[in-house]
Amino acid sequence: MITTRALTKRFGRTVAVDAVDLRVREGDRYGLLGPNGSGKTTLVRMLLGLVYATSGEIEVLGRPVPRRIAEVLPQVGALVEGPGAYAHLSGRRNLALLDAAGRGGGRRTRQRRIEEALERVGLAKIDQRPVKAYSLGMRQRLGLAAALIRRPRLLVLDEPTNGLDPQGIREIRELLVDLNHDGTTVFLSSHLLAEVEQLCTRVGVVDRGRLVLEDALSALHTPTGRVLVATPDAAAAAAVLDGRVESRDGEALLVRHDDPAALNAWLVGSGVRVRSIRAERRTLEQVVLDVTGPGSDRFGEPG
Known part of the structure; x- marks a missing residue:
């Protein structure tokens, strides 16, 4: 769906995107992670033909960009750097104008598609207020509706949950999963590690x-060589394990061991009751810090 080869963008002496080889496959929910200022938005804008690359190659839906971008855009829904809209018009009127200006939709089905898109993003009961009266979260939802109006094969989103409250973030996450299950490939950029970890199936990290x-x-969540054990016999378990316990908090033990099944058999065979046992795995945060270093501390900060 998206392929780049040695993609580079310079602004004067500043290298914003540096020889990036990106691959987004059909059916992915791909999260492009990076701290603020790492080049994510510039990369996204190049994929959509909004910024020209200094060097390198881009293919979207099998076509070179920007040379054949006119063939690509009708199949792509996008939300980049916040939604654009005529502030004095209503949300529905904005969507109607956007649909009429583009390709891939017909006038006879326009109203139905607009209502379906608004419903999917939680704006089904929107009134005729102008967009200038919308909250930031409502504007973000309207931008998502605009991206969905033609039922795209590919969604390209830059910080899609910006301005949303926790309930809104969860609703958008569930919406993107549903769209993906229905056949839409999702590519989004974000600096929010937790959101990408809950939503995405593949991850790229830009630094x-x-x-x-x-x-x-799934490949990044590798075991740490430790096992999390919950037992009402924590003291007895610690005695049995003879120095393998790294930490203890009430009934919870963190044990140095690489085989939960063998550890469970050892404890049960020693008369220790085990409520639960599982291997500890690396979090996405640990993975990202391993490849970017401790200086990249802007992850998770508000955009």
């Missing part, structure tokens, strides 16, 4: 303009 990691999220 100072370079793509320093790209892999399936």
Whole structure:
């Protein structure tokens, strides 16, 4: 769906995107992670033909960008750097004008598609207030509705949950998962590690303009060599394990061991009751800090 080769963008002496080789496959929910200022938005804008690359190649839906961007855009829904709208018009009127100006939709189905898009983003009961009266969260939802109005094959989103409250973030996350299950590939940029970890199936990490990691999220959650054990016999378990316990908090023990099944058999065979046992795995935060270093502390800060 998206492929880049040695993609580079310079602004004078500043290298914003540095030789990025990106691959987003059909059916992915791909999260492009990076701290603020790492080059994510510049990369996204190049994918949509909004900014020209200094060098390198881009293919979106199998076509070179920007040379054949006119063939690509009707199949792509996008929300980049916040939603654009005529502030004095209503949300519905904005969507109608946007749909009429583009390709891929017909006038006869326009009203139905607008209502469906508004319903999907939680704006079904929107009134005729002008967009200038909307909250930031409502504007963000309207931008998502605009991205969905033509039922795109590919969604390209830049910080799609910006300005939303926790309930709104969860609703948008569930919406994107549903769209993906229905066949839409989702590519989004974010600096919010927790959101990407809950939503995405594949992850790319950008640091100072370079793509320093790209892999399936499941492959990144590797075991740490420790096991989390919950037992009402915590003291007895600690005695049995003879120095393998790294920490203890009430009934919870963190144990140095690489095989939960073998550890469970050892404890049960020693008369220790085990409520639950599982391998500890690396979090996405740990993975990202490993590849970017401790200086990249802007993850999770408000955009």
